[in-house]
Amino acid sequence: MELALKDKVILVTGGAAGIGQEIVKKLHALEAIPIVVDRVEKVEAKWGQDSSTIPELQWITADLVAEDQCRKAVSQIIDQFGRIDGLVNNAGVNDGVGLTSSLDQFRSSIEANLIHYFTMAHLCLEALKKSKGTIVNIGSKVSFTGQGCTSGYAASKGGITSLTREWAVDLAAFGVRVNAVIPGEVMTPMYDHWLRSFKSPQDKLQAITSNIPLENRLTTSAEVATSVIFLLSQWSSHTTGQFLFVDGGYTHLDRALSTIHTHNFFE
Numbered sequence: 001m002e003l004a005l006k007d008k009v010i011l012v013t014g015g016a017a018g019i020g021q022e023i024v025k026k027l028h029a030l031e032a033i034p035i036v037v038d039r040v041e042k043v044e045a046k047w048g049q050d051s052s053t054i055p056e057l058q059w060i061t062a063d064l065v066a067e068d069q070c071r072k073a074v075s076q077i078i079d080q081f082g083r084i085d086g087l088v089n090n091a092g093v094n095d096g097v098g099l100t101s102s103l104d105q106f107r108s109s110i111e112a113n114l115i116h117y118f119t120m121a122h123l124c125l126e127a128l129k130k131s132k133g134t135i136v137n138i139g140s141k142v143s144f145t146g147q148g149c150t151s152g153y154a155a156s157k158g159g160i161t162s163l164t165r166e167w168a169v170d171l172a173a174f175g176v177r178v179n180a181v182i183p184g185e186v187m188t189p190m191y192d193h194w195l196r197s198f199k200s201p202q203d204k205l206q207a208i209t210s211n212i213p214l215e216n217r218l219t220t221s222a223e224v225a226t227s228v229i230f231l232l233s234q235w236s237s238h239t240t241g242q243f244l245f246v247d248g249g250y251t252h253l254d255r256a257l258s259t260i261h262t263h264n265f266f267e
Contacts, residue, residue, distance in 0.1 A: 003233035005032040009081045010232065011074075013064055013120060014091025016040045018188035019138065022225035023088055024057065030229070033081065037073050037120075038091065039063045064091055064116035074123040084127035086232050089117040089160070090138045093190065097152035109152025114159045121167060132175035136231045137164050138224075139243065141184045141251045161243060168241030177240040179231045184247025185209075187218045214248035 010027055014020040015036035027034035035058040060076060062069040077084060097109040121135060128135065142150060143157035161180055168178040185191070185208055198204040209216045227246045230236055245251055 003030060003229070003235060005030045005229070005233055008032045008085040008232075009035065009077065009083055010086035010088065011035050011037055011077065011084065011120070011124065012088045012090060013037045013116065015088075018190055019183065019186060019221045019224050020088075020090040022221040023090065023228050026222075026225050026229050027232075028057065033058065035060065035077055037062055037064070037070075064119070065111050067119055070116065070119050071123055074120070074127075078127055083131050084124050085131045085133045087120055087124050087128065087133070087135045088138070088228060088232070089120055089135070091116065092138070092153070092156065094140075094142070094147075094150055094153045094194075096150055098149035099151055101152070106152050106155075110156055110159075113153055113156030117160055117163065121163075128176050129171070129174045134176065134232050135164075135167060135171075135178040136228050137161075137178070137180040138228075139164070139180045139182045141182055141245070141247055144182070144251050164243070165241050172240060177231075177236070179236070179239060179242045179244065181224060181227050181231065182243050182245045182247065182251070183219055183224045184245070184250040185212065185218045186221060186224055188221055191218075212248040212250050213253045217248065219246055219248055 005027065010032055012020050012024050012027070012034055015024045015034065016038040017040075020036075020038070024034040024036055037060050039062065041059075041061050058077075058080075060073045062073045064070060074084070092113040095109050095112065097105045117137060124133075127133070137160050139160045140153070140157040142154050143161055146154060161182070164178055164180040171178060195201040195204055205218075209218060212218070224246050227244050231239065231244065
């Protein structure tokens with residue numbers, strides 16, 4: 001059974017780096033037509049490759065917080081390709097806006113992490129209905145576990161999971177599937193930058209990975225991207241309204257596993 005992604009037009013917000021970049025790379029390898037919608041311009045440094053190996057990509061520079069720029073981006077895609085087969089809402093940042101932050105900072109965090117998910121889905125809606133397309137939202141384990149000092153991001157990601165179920169209900173009659181991938185701790189350039197803010201990054205990393213049951217390591221961007229590909233493809237043709245956790249068991253498995261693993265109960 002083929003993935004059936006060849007020539008599919010798929011928007012990926014925040015596709016310039018991290019998880020979004022890995023999604024774009026995998027779509028390109030599968031001969032889909034990934035379209036990066038990101039506030040940064042296409043630059044070789046973002047891909048870490050020689051110019052000769054950077055794939056030819058459709059790239060639209062847009063600030064996702066600005067509705068007019070989102071509208072222009074979607075219109076440009078429809079004018080050029082005549083269709084949209086998939087939307088991956090990925091862009092966002094864990095910005096550390098917590099209870100001690102101002103109300104304006106909280107509102108800005110919601111704008112940066114949640115509102116554009118609705119904006120892009122709203123603007124792509126008719127095209128997705130016509131193609132019986134797919135939406136994949138990127139959530140976060142933070143909305144299920146909490147993290148502390150990140151109210152804006154947690155609220156946004158909680159909203160994203162709720163909208164995933166809501167949109168799945170709205171769009172089932174049109175054959176449009178809506179699902180979410182929920183990463184845990186993922187090594188991205190942004191995550192690496194955060195780790196380096198600590199006095200001892202390696203100690204901080206060890207403290208985190210010791211609580212990840214499967215292999216005591218961070219999830220890779222490629223592993224998250226593979227799950228997104230599954231949900232975009234016909235391999236998940238009867239799956240909608242679901243949350244796919246890609247976190248090495250972090251969210252749902254007992255933290256005591258970190259100590260249980262010191263004993264071998266099968267000997």
